[in-house]
Amino acid sequence: MSHPPVTTPRRALAIAAHPDDVEFNCGATLAKWAAAGCEVSHLICTDGSKGSWEPEGDLPALVALRQTEQRAAARALGATGEVVFLDWADGELEAGLEQRSQVAQWIRRLRPDIVLGHDPWKRYRLHPDHRAAGFLAVDGVVAARDPHFFPEHDVAHHRPSELWLFEADEPDHVEEVTGFGATKVAALEEHVSQFRTTMYIDPDDDGAQRAAFRDRTLSGLAECGEPAGFAQGEAFKRIEPL
Numbered sequence: 665m666s667h668p669p670v671t672t673p674r675r676a677l678a679i680a681a682h683p684d685d686v687e688f689n690c691g692a693t694l695a696k697w698a699a700a701g702c703e704v705s706h707l708i709c710t711d712g713s714k715g716s717w718e719p720e721g722d723l724p725a726l727v728a729l730r731q732t733e734q735r736a737a738a739r740a741l742g743a744t745g746e747v748v749f750l751d752w753a754d755g756e757l758e759a760g761l762e763q764r765s766q767v768a769q770w771i772r773r774l775r776p777d778i779v780l781g782h783d784p785w786k787r788y789r790l791h792p793d794h795r796a797a798g799f800l801a802v803d804g805v806v807a808a809r810d811p812h813f814f815p816e817h818d819v820a821h822h823r824p825s826e827l828w829l830f831e832a833d834e835p836d837h838v839e840e841v842t843g844f845g846a847t848k849v850a851a852l853e854e855h856v857s858q859f860r861t862t863m864y865i866d867p868d869d870d871g872a873q874r875a876a877f878r879d880r881t882l883s884g885l886a887e888c889g890e891p892a893g894f895a896q897g898e899a900f901k902r903i904e905p906l
Contacts, residue, residue, distance in 0.1 A: 670839065672700040673777035673825070675745065679707045679767065679804070681757060681782065681797035682715065683734035684855040684862060689830035690780050691741060691848035692841035692885060693898045698742035699844070705745030705774050706738055707767065709797045714754035717861055726857065727751075733855045740851040746774060757792070759784075759799035765814045767804030772819040779805055783829035783901055794831070802827065809906060828900040835899035838892040845882045845896050852881065 676697055678686040686694070686706055698704045712730035713723045731749055738747050750766055757763070771779065781801025782794045789795055807813035809823035828837070841848075852863070853874075859865035865873045882896070889897025 670837075672697050672702050674701075675703045675705070675774065675776045676778045676780065677705045677707060677745075677771065677774050677776035677824075679709070679779060679781040679797060679801040681709050681791070681793035682754065683708055683712045683730040684737070684852065684858050685782070685794075685797075686780075687737050687741070687848065687851045687855070688862075689782075690828075690898055690900075691737075691851050692844040692896065693780075693839045693900075694743060695741045695844040695847040695851070696839075696841050698744065703745045704738070704741065704743035705776065706734065706743065706747045707750070707770050708734060708748065709750045709752055709763070709767075709800060710754040710757050710793055711749065711751045712754050715858055715861060729857050730855075733857060737851040737854040740854050741847060755793060757796040757800075759796045759803065763796075763800055764803045764807055765817075767800045768807035768814055769817045769819065771804055771808035771824065772817055772822045775822045777825045778828055779824045779826075780828045780830060780900070783832040786831050786833055789831075798829070798831075801829075805906060824906055826902055826904040827906060828902055830898070830900055832899065832901035835901050837900050837902045838888060838894065838897040839900065840889065840892070840894040840896070841885060841898055842889070842895040845885045848885070849878050849881050852877075 782798035784798025811821040863877045885896035
C-alpha cells in the first residue's frame, strides 16, 4: 500500500448513496482538503427516505430533514461547493443510463480534480444503494470525460485526474487526516435523524452513547492510520490516471 503525500485538489466531488455516507467514509479527508482551500462538493443519489426505524414515520418530513442535515454536515466539514440531491428513492437506486447521465452532468458542471465514491466491488455488501452509487461514480466519470457520451448536456466534457473509492476491500492509499478527526465527528453529529439507526445513540442517551460513538469514530481513524505511520487516516482505492 502506498501513502505518498497528495497535493490538495482544487475541487473534489464526493458521490454517495445517502446523506451521511460521505461523512462516514471520507469526512476527515474532505475536511483536510477544505481547510487547505479545496472546493468540496457533495452529490447524494437518494432521498434518504428509508433512514428511520419508525414504522409510522413521516417520510416527506424525513427527506426534508435529511437534506437540511446534509447541508449542515457539509458546512461542518468546511465544504464550500455544491450539495446536490438526485432524490432517487432510498433503497431503490439503480445504476441505469438516466442516473449515469445525471452523475456525469454534475461531474461536468462541478469539474472536480478528484471524485470520491463507494467501491462497487466490495465483497458481501448488503445495501444495494451502495453498490449502485459506486457504479454510478465509476460509470459517471467515464461518461463525463469523453465528449460523445450524453452530448445533450449543455456543458463541456471533463476528465477528473483521479477516482478514489472508499469502503474498498483492497485499498492502496491511506490519506493522513491527523487533526481532522474531531471535524469528521462534528459533521456526523449533524445527522441527528441517524443517531439511532447508524450511530446507536438512543433518544434518551445521557451522553454515554454519544461519547462511545465519538470514541469509535476516532479509534477507527487511528486504526486505519497506524500501518502508514499516521495518527489518523482514511483508506481508499485510488484509480489513476483517468
